[in-house]
Every structure is written in C-alpha cells, then in structure tokens.
Amino acid sequence: MKILITGGAGFIGANFCEYELAHHPEDTYLCVDALTYAGNLASLEKVLSLPNFTFVRGDIADRAFINDLFAREKPDIVANFAAESHVDRSVTDPEVFLRTNIIGTQVLMDACRQYGVGRFHQVSTDEVYGDLPLDRPDLFFTEQTPLHTSSPYSASKASADLLVLAYARTFKLPVSITRCSNNYGPYHFPEKLIPLMITRALADQSLPVYGKGENVRDWLYVEDHCSAIDLVMRKGRAGEVYNVGGHNERANIDVVKAILRELDKPETLITFVTDRPGHDMRYAIDPSKINAELGWLPTTRFEDGIRHTVQWYLDNRKWWENILAGEYQHYYTAMYGNR
Ligand code: NAD
Numbered sequence: 001m002k003i004l005i006t007g008g009a010g011f012i013g014a015n016f017c018e019y020e021l022a023h024h025p026e027d028t029y030l031c032v033d034a035l036t037y038a039g040n041l042a043s044l045e046k047v048l049s050l051p052n053f054t055f056v057r058g059d060i061a062d063r064a065f066i067n068d069l070f071a072r073e074k075p076d077i078v079a080n081f082a083a084e085s086h087v088d089r090s091v092t093d094p095e096v097f098l099r100t101n102i103i104g105t106q107v108l109m110d111a112c113r114q115y116g117v118g119r120f121h122q123v124s125t126d127e128v129y130g131d132l133p134l135d136r137p138d139l140f141f142t143e144q145t146p147l148h149t150s151s152p153y154s155a156s157k158a159s160a161d162l163l164v165l166a167y168a169r170t171f172k173l174p175v176s177i178t179r180c181s182n183n184y185g186p187y188h189f190p191e192k193l194i195p196l197m198i199t200r201a202l203a204d205q206s207l208p209v210y211g212k213g214e215n216v217r218d219w220l221y222v223e224d225h226c227s228a229i230d231l232v233m234r235k236g237r238a239g240e241v242y243n244v245g246g247h248n249e250r251a252n253i254d255v256v257k258a259i260l261r262e263l264d265k266p267e268t269l270i271t272f273v274t275d276r277p278g279h280d281m282r283y284a285i286d287p288s289k290i291n292a293e294l295g296w297l298p299t300t301r302f303e304d305g306i307r308h309t310v311q312w313y314l315d316n317r318k319w320w321e322n323i324l325a326g327e328y329q330h331y332y333t334a335m336y337g338n339r
C-alpha cells in the first residue's frame, strides 16, 4: 500500500512516520509538508533515507500541486496531520488556520474523490467539543458530544470535521476521524506547554503559566496517539469518529511542577501571567469506543512519558536549540512581552 502522510514534519506527523515505518515496513510512504515554522526536516532524520519513504515539500491548500501529486502517486490511504495547531497563534492571526485546516482538508478530499483513494483519515482534536467544567469530574467527551468550539483553532478543526462527515455522506468518500486529547513527547515544538517549560527551565528562565494554572488537559504520550491513528485508518469503520485519550487529566500547574522535579529546578521559576482569551477549562476524553471496537489502549503512563520526554530534550539539545535560534526567538517576545 502507498500511504500519504500530510504534515509529517510536524510533532505528531514525524512520530507517526517513525511509527509506521517501524510497524509496517512493507508499505510505501509519501510525506507532504509545507515546512511552515512548525515543520522541521530534522524531525524526519531517522526515516528520510529509507528506500520506502519520500518527502515532498508542498501546501495541502494548493489544488494544482495536490492534484498533480495524486495523479502521479495514486495513494491508497491519506492521513491528514497538516494543520496550524497552536491556539495562541490562532488568537493573533486566525486566517491561516482557516486556509490550511479547512480549505486544505477540502482540497485533499476532492483529490481523494477524483483518484479513488481507499481511506481519507482526518487527525482531529478533542478541542472541537469545547470544554468541560472543573467541578464535574464525572463528565467526559464522547463521540456524541456536540461540537462547541472556543478558539479560531478549534473552530477551524471542527469545520474540517463537519466537511469530512459531509463528504462521507454526500460523496460516499471512505473517511475516518480521530479526536485526540493533548499529546506530548519527542519533536514537540517549544511553543506548546510541555516543551516550552522544559526548554525554558533548562535555561533557568521564567515559566509563564496562564491564569492560575488550574486548567486541566488530558495528556497522551504521542506514540499512543500514533498507534490509535494506525489502527483507525487501517481497520476502523468508514464514516466513523473515534475519540482517543488515556484518562490522564492534570492541572497545568501540576504538569509544570512535575517537569521542574524531573529537572531538579526550583518552583520559583513559575510566573503566573495573564490568561489566554477564551481559555478552555478542562478536556477529558472517553475512549471506550476505540477500545471496544479496535482494542486500543494507551501503553505509557504519564509518570514514565514525562520522564522520557524530559530525557529526550536533554539528549536532543541541538534539535530544539536550532529552533530557538530561528524565527521562534521573535515569537516569544511578541507573545509574552506584555503579559
Ligand atoms: P504541528 O504544528 O507540530 O505540525 C503541523 C505540521 O503541518 C507542520 O509540519 C507544518 O509544516 C505542516 N503544515 C502546516 N500548514 C501546512 C500546509 N498548508 N500544507 C502542508 N503542511 C502544512 O502540529 P501537531 O501537534 O503535530 O498536530 C498534528 C495534527 O494533530 C493537527 O491536525 C492537530 O490539529 C492534531 N492534534 C494535535 C494535538 C496535540 O496535542 N499536538 C492533539 C490532537 C490533535
């Protein structure tokens, strides 16, 4: 089979490329990525030279490029990871989120229709469900929870999900969707909570916690997300949505303190800063459908995953120091300068 992975030079996409090549070496992989600020070829170093892996730089919202690529390559499965993914950036500049996350998804699905692709898999997020209150720990997102978004990012992802389901019903496109909770692990861009805190703590810089740090996220080690996507795109039922998460809820402040403990750094580095506008309170996934239908379960406990992750950042300084030395330097001042 030939599998097209979009957004493969990003955090989850790069981990997915490694996962696929390790678990299904008999398949052929084509990775398409525009290499935006979040894309990094260094994240694909382990797979780039393999004979059954090809990288092509390109934009999923560029119809001529995508049609030409599909005509030439005729993929059997398309897994769409390509996206603008950072909520804070969507607050300052929503437009590119609409272009990539919505139009890009549509362009890919049109090409899937035209070239008879066997499965279009959309990598989505639990953020499409909005948030849950902190005082109702009994509530979880199920696949039936109504979409109710808070940020331009989540609105763009929910719009894409609706389009995917519309293409399934109207055009009988064989699609699937996974909606996963927050991921962490290797190759995570240091603008997101966990890698931002690790890299700043290592430099003894202040750690900007939004609001009171009480917001809760449901953390999943990235390899567990990859195994879920792999199962759903190969064996999941067409037209279905599957929630992915590992019942691993933590308040942000506890995550930051866990990182400081791993690094043996003082909690005095923590600085409470102005909250994110529209900040979602709590995310929590009910993963019983993917467990019952496909037997998926997460394998990495948070305590082990966070230790591996901190160790990865210690062992791969060059990877993130190169990022910090580039465009991202200006980003930090622009985003946090006046908070
Ligand atoms: P990321 O920002 O690290 O990577 C996104 C990748 O997409 C980058 O390599 C970027 O260059 C590429 N890209 C952006 N615009 C493109 C375009 N127009 N054409 C082609 N490539 C483009 O994101 P991530 O954290 O790896 O997330 C991957 C997917 O998983 C996204 O769809 C995101 O919504 C979803 N998701 C992420 C999380 C999480 O915790 N990170 C959780 C659930 C779902």
Ligand code: TYD
Residues within 6 Å of the ligand: 086, 087, 088, 182, 191, 192, 193, 194, 196, 208, 209, 210, 211, 213, 215, 216, 217, 252, 276
């Ligand atoms: P983030 O990693 O941006 O993921 P998402 O917003 O998609 O869940 O943020 C995770 C949580 O951490 C979220 O509640 C916002 C919070 N946060 C901070 O407190 N400080 C920061 O500097 C960042 C980037 C996030």
